[in-house]
Amino acid sequence: MIRVAVTGAAGRMGGRIVTAIKEADGLELAGAVERPGHDMIGQDAGLIAGCGASGVKISGSLEEALANADVLIDFTFPEVTLKNLEVCARLGKQVVIGSTGFTPAQRAEAEKAAAKIPVVLAPNMSVGVNACFKLLKEAAGILGEGFDVEIVELHHNKKKDSPSGTAVRMGEVVAEALGRDYNKVANFHREGMCGERTKEEIGMQTVRGGDIVGEHTVYFIGMGERIEISHRAMSRDMFARGAVRAAGWLKGKAAGMYDMQDVLGLK
Numbered sequence: 241m242i243r244v245a246v247t248g249a250a251g252r253m254g255g256r257i258v259t260a261i262k263e264a265d266g267l268e269l270a271g272a273v274e275r276p277g278h279d280m281i282g283q284d285a286g287l288i289a290g291c292g293a294s295g296v297k298i299s300g301s302l303e304e305a306l307a308n309a310d311v312l313i314d315f316t317f318p319e320v321t322l323k324n325l326e327v328c329a330r331l332g333k334q335v336v337i338g339s340t341g342f343t344p345a346q347r348a349e350a351e352k353a354a355a356k357i358p359v360v361l362a363p364n365m366s367v368g369v370n371a372c373f374k375l376l377k378e379a380a381g382i383l384g385e386g387f388d389v390e391i392v393e394l395h396h397n398k399k400k401d402s403p404s405g406t407a408v409r410m411g412e413v414v415a416e417a418l419g420r421d422y423n424k425v426a427n428f429h430r431e432g433m434c435g436e437r438t439k440e441e442i443g444m445q446t447v448r449g450g451d452i453v454g455e456h457t458v459y460f461i462g463m464g465e466r467i468e469i470s471h472r473a474m475s476r477d478m479f480a481r482g483a484v485r486a487a488g489w490l491k492g493k494a495a496g497m498y499d500m501q502d503v504l505g506l507k
C-alpha cells in the first residue's frame with residue numbers, strides 16, 4: 241500500500257485529491273495538511289472532501305502529516321510548495337507537485353530539491369492536456385513559420401496566477417518546436433498603438449470569471465485558414481486522478497525531476 245499525504249487538503253484540488261485517493265487501488269490517505277490557523281484543522285479530511293470519514297485529521301504540521309506517509313501530493317502555491325519540498329528532501333519522501341506560477345528562480349530551487357528525492361512536477365495532470373502538448377509540438381512542426389500563434393486560457397475568478405501554468409507550458413512547447421525562446425517571444429499585453437504583430441511573438445491571453453474549471457486554446461492563424469487545438473476541463477477530478485497516478489508511479493523511482501509526460505509514457 242502506498243501511503244499518501246495531501247497539502248492544501250481543504251482547498252479546491254485538495255478535496256478532489258483526497259477523494260481520488262479513496263477511490264484508487266493500492267493507495268491510502270496517510271496525512272492531510274492545511275495552512276496553520278485554517279478553520280478545518282482537526283477535522284476529518286474525508287468528511288471535509290465530502291467522500292466519507294477517512295480517519296485522518298487535517299493537521300497544521302507537515303512533519304506530523306508525513307509521519308506515516310511515503311509520498312506528498314502538493315497543490316498549493318509556489319512559496320508553500322518550495323518549503324514543503326525542503327521538508328520532504330530532508331525526510332526522504334517522494335513528492336507530486338501540481339502548484340503553478342513558479343518563477344524561473346523558484347523552478348531552479350525545485351530542481352535542486354529534486355536532486356535528493358524523486359519529484360513529479362506538472363502544471364496539468366490531465367491525460368487530455370498532456371496529449372495536447374504532443375499534438376501542439378506536431379502541429380507547430382508541420383505549420384512552421386507561416387502561422388501566427390496565439391494562446392487563450394480561461395479560469396475561475398479565484399485563480400491567483402496568470403497565465404496558467406498549462407498555457408505557459410503550451411507556449412514553451414510551441415516555441416521550442418519553432419526554434420524560438422518562449423521567454424523572448426511571449427507577448428502578454430497589447431494596448432493602445434502597440435504596433436503590428438511580429439511574426440515570432442506568441443500572444444498569451446487570460447480570461448478570469450465565475451467557476452470555469454480550466455480551458456486552453458492554441459490558435460495557429462494563417463492566411464485564409466485557422467487551426468485551433470482546445471482542451472476544456474469539465475471537473476477537477478481528472479487532475480486529481482492524474483496526481484494520484486503520479487504518486488503510484490513514483491514508487492521505486494530514482495531521485496530527479498519528472499513530469500506527467502514521464503508518468504504517462506509520452507516522452
Ligand SMILES: NC(=O)C1=CN([C@@H]2O[C@H](COP(=O)(O)OP(=O)(O)OC[C@H]3O[C@@H](n4cnc5c(N)ncnc54)[C@H](O)[C@@H]3O)[C@@H](O)[C@H]2O)C=CC1
Pocket residue numbers: 247248249250251252253254273274275276278315316317320337338339340341362363364365366401405479
Ligand atoms: N497541475 C494541475 O493539474 C493543477 C494545478 N492546479 C494548481 O494547484 C494550486 C492550488 O489550486 P486550488 O486547489 O484551486 O487552490 P485553493 O486555494 O483552493 O487551495 C490551496 C490550498 O492550500 C492551502 N494552503 C496554503 N498555505 C498552506 C500551507 N502552508 N500548508 C498547507 N496548505 C496550505 C490553502 O489554505 C488552500 O486550502 C494552484 O497553483 C493551481 O494553479 C490546479 C488544478 C490542476
Ligand SMILES: O=C(O)C1=N[C@H](C(=O)O)C[C@H](O)C1
Pocket residue numbers: 340363364395399403404405406407453454455473
Ligand atoms: O488553478 C486552476 O484551477 C488550474 N490551474 C492549472 C494551471 O495553472 O494550468 C491547471 C488547470 O487548468 C486548473
